[in-house]
Amino acid sequence: MTSPTVVMGVSGSGKSTVGAALAQRLRVPFADADDFHPSANIAKMTAGQALNDDDRYPWLEAIGGWLVGHPGGGVMSCSALKRKYRDQLRQQCPDVKFLHLSGSAEVIARRQASRPGHFMPASLLASQFETLEPLDPDEDGITIDVDQNIDSIVDRYVSHAEGK
Numbered sequence: 001m002t003s004p005t006v007v008m009g010v011s012g013s014g015k016s017t018v019g020a021a022l023a024q025r026l027r028v029p030f031a032d033a034d035d036f037h038p039s040a041n042i043a044k045m046t047a048g049q050a051l052n053d054d055d056r057y058p059w060l061e062a063i064g065g066w067l068v069g070h071p072g073g074g075v076m077s078c079s080a081l082k083r084k085y086r087d088q089l090r091q092q093c094p095d096v097k098f099l100h101l102s103g104s105a106e107v108i109a110r111r112q113a114s115r116p117g118h119f120m121p122a123s124l125l126a127s128q129f130e131t132l133e134p135l136d137p138d139e140d141g142i143t144i145d146v147d148q149n150i151d152s153i154v155d156r157y158v159s160h161a162e163g164k
Contacts, residue, residue, distance in 0.1 A: 002073030009101035015077035033078035064092030098141030
């Protein structure tokens, strides 16, 4: 039995790419939190406006519902930038684990530049870094630097999750 995992981090950190690769490795379903945003949130971000906690609450509830619906394991890519957002997910799915994809602003900005057409404009990257609260020691998860290949990130997470 594998616990659900949230691959978290700022926009452009590789959450969707790593999440999909991790789900494939674990042979569990994958979902992208971007697909759970209501149209009002997407319109707000497209206009260059950062979401507030009121905007995020129903979105996080939907994500938590997906996580709890996959007790045998699943991988969700979700920014989960603040501790209180992760706490909200844990309220619904207490056994969720987190993989925080961490990187410098320069590395992330370079990655974002290679994603034309994404609804999250690069101009909001600074606000994401300002909002980010890294995993606390009491949170079930691991932080891994994104400045390496996807297989290395997935290998490191799987080894951590297996207690190696």
